[in-house]
Amino acid sequence: SKGTYEFYMLKEIDEQPGVMRKLSQDYLDVNGEPVLDQKIVDAVSEADRLYIYAAGTSYNAGLVGKEFFEKLTGIPTEVGLASEVGYHFPMLSKKPFFIFLTQSGETADSRVVLKEANKRGIPSLTLTNVQGSTLSREADYTILLEAGPEIAVASTKAYTAQLAVQVILAKAVGEKLGVKAAKDFPLKKQLALAAEGMQQIVDGKAKFDELASDYLIKSRNAFYIGRGIDYAVSLEGALKLKEVSYIQTEGFAAAELKHGTISLIEKGTPVIALINDPVTAELTRGNIREVESRGAHVISIVSHDLAQAGDTVVLPKIDYLMSAFLTVVPAQLLAYFASKNKGLDVDKPRNLAKSVTVE
Numbered sequence: 001s002k003g004t005y006e007f008y009m010l011k012e013i014d015e016q017p018g019v020m021r022k023l024s025q026d027y028l029d030v031n032g033e034p035v036l037d038q039k040i041v042d043a044v045s046e047a048d049r050l051y052i053y054a055a056g057t058s059y060n061a062g063l064v065g066k067e068f069f070e071k072l073t074g075i076p077t078e079v080g081l082a083s084e085v086g087y088h089f090p091m092l093s094k095k096p097f098f099i100f101l102t103q104s105g106e107t108a109d110s111r112v113v114l115k116e117a118n119k120r121g122i123p124s125l126t127l128t129n130v131q132g133s134t135l136s137r138e139a140d141y142t143i144l145l146e147a148g149p150e151i152a153v154a155s156t157k158a159y160t161a162q163l164a165v166q167v168i169l170a171k172a173v174g175e176k177l178g179v180k181a182a183k184d185f186p187l188k189k190q191l192a193l194a195a196e197g198m199q200q201i202v203d204g205k206a207k208f209d210e211l212a213s214d215y216l217i218k219s220r221n222a223f224y225i226g227r228g229i230d231y232a233v234s235l236e237g238a239l240k241l242k243e244v245s246y247i248q249t250e251g252f253a254a255a256e257l258k259h260g261t262i263s264l265i266e267k268g269t270p271v272i273a274l275i276n277d278p279v280t281a282e283l284t285r286g287n288i289r290e291v292e293s294r295g296a297h298v299i300s301i302v303s304h305d306l307a308q309a310g311d312t313v314v315l316p317k318i319d320y321l322m323s324a325f326l327t328v329v330p331a332q333l334l335a336y337f338a339s340k341n342k343g344l345d346v347d348k349p350r351n352l353a354k355s356v357t358v359e
């Protein structure tokens with residue numbers, strides 16, 4: 001039940017620290033070593049390339065997952081939209097392994113890809129929130145997201161659970177393969193930081209209520225910009241905001257704006273800039289100046305270590321590789337409050353269903 005919450009979406013945003021703790025408890029031992037089904041770890045370790053397929057928010061989680069798998073396992077990883085792959089299969093490596101990300105486990109577009117994979121004898125794993133769901137039954141292996149029922153149409157805690165399960169799997173596979181980056185990665189500590197950081201952000205939600213009212217609800221359009229992992233989160237932030245608030249929002253690689261889209265920036269256009277990557281932070285600062293000089297109103301969401309005077313939101317401390325866990329929460333809250341403050345039905349945006357069982 002919603003309890004005292006007006007909408008499930010906010011309840012589910014607030015539940016994320018607890019989901020992180022549960023996943024850490026269930027999938028890591030006291031020493032921080034992953035405890036996953038060994039058969040799954042072995043099967044993934046044998047692959048020469050990973051292929052992640054999904055739709056919507058789950059696809060956006062896969063884009064972050066690619067970073068985890070490549071950094072921690074050294075296995076090249078591709079991410080694709082299930083709907084684009086089902087009837088036009090990519091060129092595959094010699095030993096492919098398919099990973100399906102799906103909150104519901106029922107997404108028709110993803111099922112088409114899995115059917116084809118099964119026909120070709122490609123090993124597969126489904127990460128899903130629903131035990132016994134179709135994609136779970138039809139894949140060789142399943143890992144559950146353990147996020148608890150997600151009722152709001154806009155996915156929130158399933159996204160961060162997908163991040164967590166992917167990074168746990170990546171560490172397990174990387175360790176099995178003897179990859180130093182995986183052995184050295186203090187995942188248990190980082191997941192604890194994710195939980196604590198999320199808690200701090202949701203405790204300060206009033207700030208996002210204000211920002212949404214002051215800068216978003218009157219706007220027709222908005223942009224998210226970022227580089228690297230921040231680009232992946234920009235796509236998710238934009239999807240969240242547009243689906244529940246109906247403000248047309250695009251997620252952009254920060255440097256790409258100047259190659260055309262910057263012509264849409266007008267006085268007051270909201271640009272939400274995400275900065276967590278130390279390597280490209282200064283370049284994104286440059287992109288902020290470009291849009292500001294054309295009148296944009298910039299909301300900057302910046303990691304603890306890269307923050308400067310004047311930044312709108314400073315995130316709690318966490319490793320860059322884990323930054324999506326924290327960056328996405330302000331994006332979820334901005335979407336929630338933009339929708340609510342416009343008087344919309346946050347949990348049931350028009351034209352949308354919770355699970356999409358048609359192609």
Ligand code: M6R
Binds near residue numbers: 155354
């Ligand atoms: O159940 P799935 O994760 O497979 O669903 C995929 C998308 O339909 C889903 O993420 C959708 O985009 C949500 N409305 C996003 O908030």
